[in-house]
Every structure is written in structure tokens, then in C-alpha cells.
Amino acid sequence: MAGLLIGVLGIAGLFTLRALTPAMGELNLPNALQDLLTLSYSVIIESLPFVILGIVLSILVQVWVPDAWIIRVLPQNPVLRRMAISFLGMFLPVCECGNVPLARGLVAKGFTVSESMTFLIAAPILNPITIITTHQAFGFDDGILVARLLGGFAIANLIGWIYSRHPDQESLLTSRFAAECRVVDAAAARRSNGRKSVDLFAREAGVIMPALFIGAIIAGIVQVAVPRSVLVSLGSNPLWSILAMMVLAFVISICSNVDAFFILPFAGIFLPGSIATFLILGPIIDIKMLAMMRTTFRTSTLVQLTAVVSLMAALIGLVVNFVA
Template sequence: MATSVVIESLPFVFLGILISIAVQLWVPTRVIDALIPRSGMPRRAVLSLLGVVLPVCECGNVPLARGLMVRGFSVADSMTFLLAAPILNPVTLVTTYQAFGWENGILVARLVGGFVLANLVGWLVSLHPEPERLLTPSWIAACRVASTNSERPSLRRAALLFRDEMSAMLPALFFGAAIAGFIQVVISRDTLTAIGGHPVAGILALMALAVMIAICSNVDAFFALSLASTFSPGALVAFLVLGPMIDVKMLLMLGTTFRARTLAGVTLLVALGAFALGLGVNALV
């Protein structure tokens, strides 16, 4: 189980790191300023839509979000991108459509709910009076060193950045995958599906499953489809929204950048939002 999580995630981590390095070294500031609004909700809304043109799952978005912070993007900007991009990327859209189509509203609820929830969390993060306190001291120091580096972009510098990001991401990825694999073995899927018919408990069960099994957002819709006969549409939507934003693998990787207290707060907000979305979908269908 743990091996499959690593094999599934590793290519996207590589891709995310490569895109992050390209953004840090070779995308001019004037291009970023021309494409993205200067501040506030419009800026975060545009950043959350970057997933449409950057088809990287949640694992690859962690190094990419770190690269955005190095370029001067705020904690709120990066958090919004992190939460929204894996749901709004085109591969996720296509696979969710293939699994569920348009008719039952699951695809629309996933896309709209994910976009709104990510921007809501980003807005709440933006209200923090001292955003640096949300980050780990080691990451704050790394950002300061990067911002004062006057060395011209080069393949040598790109290789050094790649090495640094890999040394930060891979231990967290492997440890998170091991935890996810252990949980999958210990906790029986039958235990969760036994309560699938309950309108509230079913939502909570699939939310717990989403956090524990750490499935890539590009393929999680097919897993959710296998549960559609047991769980309510609201439970499926909660699973499809929460999983790409928060799971055990992601939490370990995010721990390289954000303090534990920050991650606890974001996890609570995302979980409450996904639960409310699931209840809303069940009330409407």
C-alpha cells in the first residue's frame, strides 16, 4: 500500500519541483504582475485557478507553493493555491466527469465547492496579523536566503534548488506514505462502508477515509465511484473535496513549510467546510 502511494505521487512531486524552479528562476516578475491582480480576493481567485494550466496533483503542488512564497507571494496566496489547484486541474476534471458525468451534480459540487472553500480559507489566513508565525523557522530562513541571492539563473543553481527541494520533500513523502499504508491495512474498509447509508455518519466516514488513504486527486473519482452504491452523494462530494486538500501524506509534506498549529487550524477549517458541503448536497438531492 505504501509503495503504491509513493509510485503514484513521486512523478508529480518531480514535476512540481521542476515547475517551482522554473517559476523561481526564469519567470520574470513583470509577467507575474501582468497576469495576476495585485491583492485581495481577486488575486487569490486567479491563483486558485492556476491548477487549470498546471496539471499537478496535490503532492506536486507543495514544492510549487513553496516556490511561489520564494517569489514573494503571501502565505494566504500560497495556501489558496495549494488547496484549490489539485481539484481544479484538468486531469481531475476529466476523471471526475468520466466517473460521474454532469447529471448528478457531483462534478459541479466538487469544482465549485473546492474553489469556494480554498478561497475562504485563504481569506481567513490573510487576516492573520503576523503571517510569518504560520511558517516554520527553517522555511522562513530559507525564503530570506533565497530573496537575497543575487546569483544569475543557471542550470547549476537550478540543480542546487532541485537537490534542496528533494531533500525536504522525499522524507516527508515516504513517511506519509508509510502512515497511509499502515492505516489502510489496520482499518477495514468494511467497517466504514457499514455506516455508509447514514446521511451524517456516512459523510464523516468518507471524510476519515479521504484523509487516511491519501489517493491522488487525479484518480480518486474512480475510487469514489466504487462507493457510490453505499454512500450518499454528499458523502462522495465531501470525500472528493477533502482528500485533495488534506490527507496524511500531504500533512507530512506541508509540515516542511507550515507550523503544526497552522496545519491543525487549516485541517479543521477544510474538514468543517467539506462536511457542510456534504450536508448541503444531501439536502438538495
């Protein structure tokens, strides 16, 4: 009970502090600094519900779903299995920041690293909310929706296949996360499911939240520092427009569920292939996601992942520009 009392008093103290500070008046920070903070807070506040949802789903998978149940219902053939995993997002529609804790939970539950990567890449694109919002924004015009769905599916399975050939998949993970998956905690096994759930929430929050905070502040700094006009001026060139959209996707770190609405106003300036590249790359690789994925994968793994995904997204964009 003492712990609960500390928690209640701590939360009450935070509410009191939050309620009192506006009365102290404006700080009159320089505009650029104030906007940097507003942009960073926006990323954190927008991501929080998805992170919590992702952790809760991860808890359900790890603690409450019977062992090996998910593993058993998936096909045994590795290729078919990864293809099936690509569509898990249809049943677990969490945007990309929520998928990181969920993917960690799937590895802990018995997925191979390559299978978890397939899920991590495919789920933010192949999920009902993303499909509906992309269709609302673009319909079937210029093949943008089709390119996004097929592109996301193809890249997810390509990455899964490449890393399934790796002789030691565990070496792709950070040593801390690999150890967490490897070590059988005898004390934890004796605990109730409720206690396990709370422990898992605390552990995942301890890993994901610092990464989210640091990713958000870096995204804010880059957004304040890079003039948007530089990117927009490149819009009509078939190659440069794709590279500009890749930079924008990397910087903006926007949620895949609504990125189609964000990019819609750019459709009059940028070629369709570059829009498709933005919609494929953004949910997989951006500043915030790299910071969050670093909690799980080694830096060298993320460099390889970024290179392959960027090249594939650019190639798909070029094809769409050529065909559309």
C-alpha cells in the same frame, strides 16, 4: 568530473543491487507486513513523477520566469487576486503532492502565505485532469461534479481570506522555510541559472522526499490497521456516511487526478453528499499531504487548516445530501 563519476557509480550500484536481490529468493514476510510495504511503495512510486514535475515547475517559476512577472499579471485587488490564483491549476495541472513544492516556490517568488494556501487548496481540484476524470466518473449526476468544483473554489478562497487577515503571515510557516524565503543568498545570486536549478532540485528533494516516505509508511500502516467494513457499514446514514468518507479520504491518500474513479464503486453504497465530501477533502487533507505540508507550515497552522477544511467539506456534503 569526480562528482559526476561518484553519481554514475552510485546509480549503477543501485541498479546492480536492485537487479541481484530478487535472485536471493522470497523472504516470506507475514502477509500483513508485506501488504503494508506494498501499499507504502505504491504511494511513493505513484507520487514520485508528480513530485519531480512539481519541483521542476517550481524551478521554472523561481529561476527561469522573470522576477515579479507572475505577480504583475495577477489582479491587484486581494480578493480578485486570490480568485485568479484559484485557477492557476488550469495551467499547472499537477496533483496535490506536486503542488507542495510548487506552492513553496510561489512563496519564495513573492506570493503571500495566504495566496499560496489558496493555490495549494484549489489547484488539485480546479485543474483540467481532475475535472475531466470527475466528469467521466459521475457526469453531472446528483451535483457531485458541481459540488466538488464550487466547493474547492469556495474553501480555497475562504482559507485565503481567513489567513490574509493574519497580522504576521510569516509566523504560519516553519522557521526553516521562512528563513529560506527571507535570506538573500549573495553567493547564489552570482551562480548560473543551471546551477541554481540543480541546487533548488536538491533542496526541495531534501525537504519533500523524507516527508513523502514517512507519510507513505504511516498511510500504509493505517490502511492495514483500519478494516474497510467499518466504514462501509456507515454508508447509508446522511451524517455518518459523510464522516466515514472523510476518514476514508484521510487514510487513502489518493491522487486527485483519479480519486473519482476510485470512489465510483462506493457510489451505490454511500450518499452523493458523502462522495462529494470525499472528493473535496481528499485532495486537500490526507496523511500524505499533511506530512508534506508540514515541511512548509507549522503544526498549529495545519491543525487550523484541517479543522476549517473538514468542517466546510462536511457542510457541503450535508447540503448535497439534502438537495440531491
